[in-house]
Each structure stands twice: as structure tokens, then as C-alpha cells.
Amino acid sequence: MKAAVFDGKKIIIKTVSDPKIKDSQVLVHIKAVGICGTDLAIVNRDLPVITPIILGHELVGEVIKVGKDIDQSWLNKRVTSEINSNIDFDCYYCKQGLFTQCVSRKAIGIDIDGAFAEYIALESYLLHEIPDSISNDDATFIEPLAAAYQTFEMMPLDQNDKIIAIFGLGKLGLLITQVALSIGLKLIVIDGSDKKLNLGNQFGAHYLINRLNCKDIPNEIKDLTNGLGADIVIDTTGNPDALKDIIASCRTRGKIHVKSTHGIETPINLTDVVVRELTLYSSRCGPFEKAIDGLKSGKIEVGELISKKFNLNEIKQAFASYQESRDHIKTIIQI
Numbered sequence: 170m171k172a173a174v175f176d177g178k179k180i181i182i183k184t185v186s187d188p189k190i191k192d193s194q195v196l197v198h199i200k201a202v203g204i205c206g207t208d209l210a211i212v213n214r215d216l217p218v219i220t221p222i223i224l225g226h227e228l229v230g231e232v233i234k235v236g237k238d239i240d241q242s243w244l245n246k247r248v249t250s251e252i253n254s255n256i257d258f259d260c261y262y263c264k265q266g267l268f269t270q271c272v273s274r275k276a277i278g279i280d281i282d283g284a285f286a287e288y289i290a291l292e293s294y295l296l297h298e299i300p301d302s303i304s305n306d307d308a309t310f311i312e313p314l315a316a317a318y319q320t321f322e323m324m325p326l327d328q329n330d331k332i333i334a335i336f337g338l339g340k341l342g343l344l345i346t347q348v349a350l351s352i353g354l355k356l357i358v359i360d361g362s363d364k365k366l367n368l369g370n371q372f373g374a375h376y377l378i379n380r381l382n383c384k385d386i387p388n389e390i391k392d393l394t395n396g397l398g399a400d401i402v403i404d405t406t407g408n409p410d411a412l413k414d415i416i417a418s419c420r421t422r423g424k425i426h427v428k429s430t431h432g433i434e435t436p437i438n439l440t441d442v443v444v445r446e447l448t449l450y451s452s453r454c455g456p457f458e459k460a461i462d463g464l465k466s467g468k469i470e471v472g473e474l475i476s477k478k479f480n481l482n483e484i485k486q487a488f489a490s491y492q493e494s495r496d497h498i499k500t501i502i503q504i
């Protein structure tokens with residue numbers, strides 16, 4: 170099959186052997202894959218991985234072969250996949266149902282071969298069927314949207330949590346924007362792209378801050394919040410340099426939630442976190458059922474988040490275009 174292989178330095182399109190399925194697996198013919206900030210961090214060599222590897226985990230495809238140990242009705246179904254494979258179902262975390270943190274887990278497209286290819290072998294327990302009403306392109310948002318929902322699964326809110334500031338309006342920031350609005354929070358969004366800020370506004374964000382026109386973001390946020398700061402501040406910037414402003418924008422006893430996998434060491438001064446008793450949260454993979462329901466019901470809109478589409482042969486241009494434009498939100502590789 171044709172695959173985009175990352176060799177540790179660059180991505181090369183080459184022919185590799187077709188994946189062989191085990192009895193517990195299905196073979197999926199890939200239709201579309203989103204490029205994630207994590208893919209970018211790997212290609213930029215900020216996030217080390219064992220190479221050679223096929224990247225890509227925001228996948229959509231059709232099941233074309235089913236292993237003999239699993240339900241044959243998966244055949245011909247359109248599916249997406251969770252990313253944490255090789256689960257042992259037996260470790261400390263699995264026994265609590267926390268399969269995404271299994272000690273044996275291998276992340277698809279990060280630790281083991283992923284989906285920038287024609288085919289992928291997937292364990293059946295990772296699969297989620299995609300309803301007919303969700304297109305292939307839109308379905309590439311299911312995995313990141315699940316991560317957006319997980320923000321609030323991991324961070325219980327209290328009655329004083331009313332204003333949330335989201336730093337970074339990429340794909341994840343704009344998905345969290347919509348989830349936060351759906352639970353009734355007031356939103357301040359911060360980005361360097363007017364295009365993205367306008368999209369945030371279109372979804373219902375209450376205050377927009379263009380960081381390029383704002384000398385003191387924490388001060389601006391305090392002006393909008395009776396001098397206190399935001400109750401919750403989210404980092405989806407992918408930029409560790411933003412963390413100083415993120416901490417300073419959070420009110421005393423507030424919540425900071427880190428979503429970016431920077432991949433690189435981040436020097437931050439935690440004194441302010443201690444003195445003002447801030448709580449630091451983080452989260453990653455989330456509930457796929459909620460994400461599928463969010464798209465199916467129309468509660469979450471993703472059509473306008475798709476910036477560009479490329480085919481597999483054009484994957485290098487696809488990665489380049491992701492990095493080039495400040496206005497870029499999401500690139501999809503169609504296979």
C-alpha cells in the first residue's frame with residue numbers, strides 16, 4: 170500500500186506492505202485523516218518518536234476485512250478509531266476502566282503506525298461507527314472533539330466558575346469554545362488571527378482579544394472580569410511562551426487547564442500558582458460517544474474549521490500549509 174512514512178527527519182511517500190490483521194482486528198480502508206498539532210510537533214522534532222513510523226490518528230475509514238474473533242457485522246461499516254491501542258485490560262488503570270491510561274497502551278500514529286496510508290489494522294475495541302449524517306471530513310473531528318469534551322470531564326466546575334478564557338483558537342480551541350458555550354460559560358477568546366476570532370464570535374464567544382494588538386493580555390482580561398481574572402483559563406496555543414500570560418490571567422483560586430502537547434521543556438515560574446492557590450488541570454483523549462452526538466445533533470459545527478484538503482501524495486504541502494498561515498485551522502488528508 171501507499172503510505173506517508175516519517176523517517177525521523179522528513180515524511181516520504183513510499184510503498185510498504187499491507188497491514189495484516191490479527192483475529193481481534195479489522196482492516197480499515199482509510200478515507201480521510203486530520204493533521205493534528207501532535208503530528209506537527211513530531212515532524213518538527215519537538216516530540217520524539219521511534220522511527221520509521223506512519224503518523225496520523227484523526228482517522229475515518231471503511232472496514233473491509235474482519236478478524237475471526239470479532240463481530241462480523243463491522244464489515245462495510247464507516248468507522249473512526251480511538252487512539253490508545255494495545256490495551257492489556259488488566260493493569261491498575263484498566264481495572265478502574267481508565268483504558269486511555271493503560272500502562273501497555275500504544276498511541277496510534279505516535280507509538281505505532283497510524284493512518285496517513287491506504288489501510289490500517291485496528292483492534293475492534295477502538296472502533297466507533299459513524300452515523301450516515303456525518304461526512305468523512307466532519308468525522309475527522311470526532312477524536313479532537315472527544316478531547317474537547319474531556320476538558321470538562323476532568324475539571325469539575327463549581328458555582329463560581331462563570332468566565333472561561335481560551336488561549337489559542339486552533340481546531341481544539343474552537344471545539345472547546347463550542348463545548349464551553351453549550352454548558353453556559355461566558356467566553357473570552359485570545360488568538361493572533363482575526364479570522365479565527367471572528368469564527369469564535371460567530372459561535373458565540375463574548376469577548377475577543379487579538380494578542381497581536383494587545384500589550385497586556387492579563388490586564389485586559391482583568392478589565393473584563395471586575396479586576397479578578399478569568400475563573401478558568403485554557404491553553405490550546407501549542408506555545409509554551411503563552412503560559413506566563415495564562416497563569417497571570419487566572420483569578421486567585423481559579424483553574425488552569427493545559428491541553429497543548431508542547432513536546433519541549435517549558436520553563437515556568439510556579440510561584441504565582443502556589444501563592445494564589447491556582448489548580449492545574451490537564452486532559453487528553455475523551456468520550457467518543459459525546460463527540461459523535463455533538464456532531465450528529467448539530468450542537469457542534471465543524472464545517473468552517475476545515476481550512477484545506479490534500480491527497481496523500483501532497484502530504485508535505487499539507488504540513489507546510491499548516492505551519493505557514495496564522496489563519497489555518499485544520500487540514501484534512503483525503504485518501
Ligand SMILES: [Zn+2]
Nearest residue numbers: 258260263271
Ligand atoms: Zn491496562
